[in-house]
Amino acid sequence: MNKLDSRLSMAHFYIAFTAIAIGGLFGLLQTLVRSEMITLPSSLNYYQILTAHGVLMAIVFTTFFIFGFLYASVVRTTGELSCGKRRAAWIGFWMMTVGMVLGVIIIMLGEATVLYTFYAPLEAHPLFYIALALIIVGTYFGSFAIIKQYNDWRKQHKGEKSPLIVFMAVATLVLWLIATIGVVATVVLQFIPWSIGWVDEINIALSRTLFWYFGHPLVYFWLLPAYMAWYVIVPKIIGGKIFSDSLARLAFLLFILFSIPVGFHHQLLEPGISHEWKFIQVVLTFAVIIPSLMTAFALFATFEMRGRSLGGKGLFGWVKKLPWKDVRFLAPFMGMAIFIPAGAGGIINASNQMNQVVHNTIWVTGHFHLTIGATVALTFFGISYWLIPHLKGRVLTKQLNGLAIYQSVLWVVGMLIMSGAMHFSGLLGNPRRTQVTTYFDHSVATSWGAYETAMAVGGSLLFISLILYLTLMINLSFFAPKGQEEFPIGEEADESIQPPAILENWKVWIGIAFALILFAYTIPIIDIIQNAPPGSKGFKFW
Ligand code: HAS
Ligand code: CU
Numbered sequence: 001m002n003k004l005d006s007r008l009s010m011a012h013f014y015i016a017f018t019a020i021a022i023g024g025l026f027g028l029l030q031t032l033v034r035s036e037m038i039t040l041p042s043s044l045n046y047y048q049i050l051t052a053h054g055v056l057m058a059i060v061f062t063t064f065f066i067f068g069f070l071y072a073s074v075v076r077t078t079g080e081l082s083c084g085k086r087r088a089a090w091i092g093f094w095m096m097t098v099g100m101v102l103g104v105i106i107i108m109l110g111e112a113t114v115l116y117t118f119y120a121p122l123e124a125h126p127l128f129y130i131a132l133a134l135i136i137v138g139t140y141f142g143s144f145a146i147i148k149q150y151n152d153w154r155k156q157h158k159g160e161k162s163p164l165i166v167f168m169a170v171a172t173l174v175l176w177l178i179a180t181i182g183v184v185a186t187v188v189l190q191f192i193p194w195s196i197g198w199v200d201e202i203n204i205a206l207s208r209t210l211f212w213y214f215g216h217p218l219v220y221f222w223l224l225p226a227y228m229a230w231y232v233i234v235p236k237i238i239g240g241k242i243f244s245d246s247l248a249r250l251a252f253l254l255f256i257l258f259s260i261p262v263g264f265h266h267q268l269l270e271p272g273i274s275h276e277w278k279f280i281q282v283v284l285t286f287a288v289i290i291p292s293l294m295t296a297f298a299l300f301a302t303f304e305m306r307g308r309s310l311g312g313k314g315l316f317g318w319v320k321k322l323p324w325k326d327v328r329f330l331a332p333f334m335g336m337a338i339f340i341p342a343g344a345g346g347i348i349n350a351s352n353q354m355n356q357v358v359h360n361t362i363w364v365t366g367h368f369h370l371t372i373g374a375t376v377a378l379t380f381f382g383i384s385y386w387l388i389p390h391l392k393g394r395v396l397t398k399q400l401n402g403l404a405i406y407q408s409v410l411w412v413v414g415m416l417i418m419s420g421a422m423h424f425s426g427l428l429g430n431p432r433r434t435q436v437t438t439y440f441d442h443s444v445a446t447s448w449g450a451y452e453t454a455m456a457v458g459g460s461l462l463f464i465s466l467i468l469y470l471t472l473m474i475n476l477s478f479f480a481p482k483g484q485e486e487f488p489i490g491e492e493a494d495e496s497i498q499p500p501a502i503l504e505n506w507k508v509w510i511g512i513a514f515a516l517i518l519f520a521y522t523i524p525i526i527d528i529i530q531n532a533p534p535g536s537k538g539f540k541f542w
Contacts, residue, residue, distance in 0.1 A: 026049040120190070125195065181214075262281050
């Protein structure tokens with residue numbers, strides 16, 4: 001890959017690694033505070049570092065890593081970026097970086113202790129919301145560069161199917177662009193005027209609804225790049241083939257259709273939304289599970305076909321033939337395996353009656369540490385172990401691969417202990433977003449203590465794993481032996497099959513997506529605006 005484009009991706013990765021370093025330290029501190037092993041110095045507040053942890057991990061690490069990966073994938077398969085596109089990409093990078101630095105400063109000054117979901121009526125300094133807006137607008141420049149590259153490629157290759165990974169990158173960005181309409185609307189029209197003081201009150205239900213219109217697809221914006229690696233890169237690493245190009249494309253399109261009109265599954269316990277609309281959005285939530293089930297099916301098929309071609313016999317003999325000692329396979333594979341219980345937890349959350357039990361408990365925190373913190377993070381680790389040396393002209397030596405395996409396994413162990421304890425104590429009512437409480441030494445509440453100790457043990461293992469990861473990343477960027485690491489891109493099992501043209505007819509899919517969104521949201525939003533109780537003033541508790 002040419003130097004200029006490598007540099008663009010690497011700039012994103014450096015910020016991502018910085019974010020995960022600081023955010024990870026805060027995560028460790030939280031587990032230690034919650035289990036009452038330490039108390040924070042008076043200059044830091046639990047909810048303040050919780051906010052910083054959430055923003056740095058869930059927003060900054062993910063977004064920067066994803067853009068670094070998307071640029072590299074697109075350049076690898078469609079050729080270098082033109083000067084104009086590269087300039088747009090850099091403008092985006094700098095806007096996102098300024099937004100991130102500004103946001104973190106405001107949080108560390110104690111002016112934005114509102115958690116990463118910034119729920120009204122918690123109020124932050126206006127600059128916090130402006131920082132968020134900068135990050136999002138920055139991503140629009142990057143999205144433009146990638147989508148334009150795809151369009152130009154298609155013009156030059158009339159009648160050919162686009163490279164699968166580029167199609168997936170574009171689908172991920174289409175999802176992102178539609179989803180961010182909600183958060184931009186609430187930040188620009190509600191939070192910024194309210195925090196500056198131009199208006200006194202905020203419509204809470206509306207702000208949360210617009211947030212979750214974005215907040216749910218946001219989780220697929222994290223997941224889909226991991227799916228890109230599962231569908232396209234992992235088959236090549238194991239020496240196998242992509243099971244079906246068309247199935248993969250359809251799965252991504254189904255995410256565009258179904259990931260947005262489902263935000264109410266985060267608001268099932270909120271008043272002011274009628275249960276009919278909650279019901280409809282829960283049904284649509286169950287529809288968005290289908291593309292993940294398709295993915296599970298396709299991956300099992302790829303693994304089994306490869307294992308059998310290597311001589312694996314019997315029902316499961318092929319499992320032994322997979323390259324378990326290659327971290328580029330093992331790390332994402334462990335992420336897939338964890339996604340089975342993690343996804344099942346998501347289905348529990350989405351089920352109205354069961355949501356009553358788990359909502360606002362630390363069970364939900366356990367759920368998202370398995371999904372984003374394990375499934376997606378492990379896949380991103382797996383990607384970075386070949387992509388960073390590829391971009392830097394270095395190699396992942398056998399010895400580094402060994403350390404990387406150790407790092408990923410330690411991450412899995414830490415995450416299983418921590419998230420397991422979160423799930424179990426959540427079922428005992430342990431609240432999320434709460435520093436310490438025993439409800440006046442109530443017997444159930446005192447039983448949470450042991451689980452919180454387990455969370456601290458898991459958190460400590462994760463922190464050790466993180467230090468090892470960052471050390472390896474520094475090594476792979478600057479010190480590992482020079483050489484050429486491959487950027488693996490898989491091929492389809494049967495290359496002669498052309499995917500149906502409709503799959504690349506974006507107007508149709510985006511049209512259906514908007515129709516579903518309008519169906520699921522128009523009436524409830526009109527209702528929330530017309531029948532809103534008096535708006536709320538802002539609160540700053542910490
Ligand atoms: Fe979720 C809350 C429902 C997926 C992230 N979720 C959250 C929050 C986050 C999050 C961050 O309905 C908290 C937000 C907050 O702060 O309040 N979630 C779901 C559902 C799914 C789901 C139905 N979530 C994710 C993913 C995330 C994520 C992915 C991040 C990346 N979630 C909810 C709900 C809530 C929620 C409610 C609100 C809870 C509340 O009350 O507040 C589905 O997409 C899951 C489908 C997945 C599957 C698994 C398929 C398995 C595959 C692996 C195959 C393995 C192979 C390997 C091939 C059905 C694809 C074989 C290996 C072997 C060893 C056999
Ligand atoms: Cu959701």
